Amino acid sequence: MKFTAAIRxxxxxxxxxxQGKVVTNSMKNLGLQExxxxxxxxxxxxxxxxxxxMIAQEKVxxxxxxxxxxxIMESYTFELQAVSEYE
Numbered sequence: 001m002k003f004t005a006a007i008r009x010x011x012x013x014x015x016x017x018x019q020g021k022v023v024t025n026s027m028k029n030l031g032l033q034e035x036x037x038x039x040x041x042x043x044x045x046x047x048x049x050x051x052x053x054m055i056a057q058e059k060v061x062x063x064x065x066x067x068x069x070x071x072i073m074e075s076y077t078f079e080l081q082a083v084s085e086y087e
Contacts, residue, residue, distance in 0.1 A: 002083040003048050003056040009069045009076045010041035044068060047083065056080055 011017045019040035027035040046063070050056035060078055069076040 001050060001052065001056075003050060003053065003080050004083055005044075005046050005048060005056070005060045005078050005080050007044040007046070007060065007064060007068060007076055007078040008041060009044065009064070009074050010039060011074055015073050041074075042068075053080060053082070 011020075017039050020038040023038040023040060024036060027033065027038065046060075048056050048059055050059060057080055060080060064076045064078070065071060
């Protein structure tokens with residue numbers, strides 16, 4: 001079976017987010033001071049071939065833990081969906 005994973009990687013709340021700080025300050029410069037506490041992360045999509053959803057989840061977790069996310073500074077979540085043969 002084929003699956004797609006939509007992975008969201010964000011800096012931990014305890015970690016300073018310099019990109020988010022710059023974007024927050026830029027919002028003020030644009031007259032959008034109502035927008036505060038911006039956090040900037042990554043969105044990654046991938047396809048995975050696996051016998052079932054549980055194995056696919058394990059593989060995505062492994063990819064996130066070993067390569068895609070830095071567990072010291074980032075957290076991740078993902079959604080996994082089966083791909084139809086007809087897509």
